Amino acid sequence: MRRAVSAEDKNRRRDELLAAAKQVFAEQGYQSATVADVARAAGLSYGVVYWYFDSKEALLHALMEAEEATLRSRIAEAVASAESRDIRVVLTGAVGATFQFFDDDQASASLLFRDPSTLGADFGRHLLEIYGRFIGDLDSVVRTSQRNGLVRKAPPRLLAFSVAALVSQVALRRLTTDDGLRPDDAAELVVGLLFDGLGA
Secondary structure (H helix, E strand, C coil): CCCCCCHHHHHHHHHHHHHHHHHHHHHHCCCCCCHHHHHHHHCCCHHHHHHHCCCHHHHHHHHHHHHHHHHHHHHHHHHHCCCCCCHHHHHHHHHHHHHHHHHHCHHHHHHHCCCHHHCCHHHHHHHHHHHHHHHHHHHHHHHHHHHCCCCCCCCHHHHHHHHHHHHHHHHHHHHHCCCCCCHHHHHHHHHHHHHHCCCC
């Protein structure tokens, strides 16, 4: 195979490797997969992987960063396109985009929701950092909504954590259990629970 020379070719080759790694790690598990498995899935030679990534660990970290960036971009698009600034509408769009992202790409969901204990401390910290940034984004929304009198007065970080916990647990359940809800319906249910509780 011709070696990538231009920056465009190198970026495309790197993306091919990340896509192959995502599929291999999701199917085989990170611990069981090898760099050779990733190279084979990408249709490349073993040594090519090391032109782009120093190790299997570096490949996984890069993959986690890429998946987080894609998810955050999808959420930002949903928030920007919301026809209302009402927090319920904005939050429903953001949660729906999250669920749709994972529905569209089960391999991403498997990667981001994997039990950190199976990956080791470094990857556990990386996942916690991703989760922390998600909570930080929610914290900003909560603070703005509190100033506008739309959300109860309470520690905003705690409220953001509560929202993130519910969203992540429902997303995790949707990986393994079909509740018969489309992503937008599941998002409406989650946001309804946040604002209205369990009452009919």
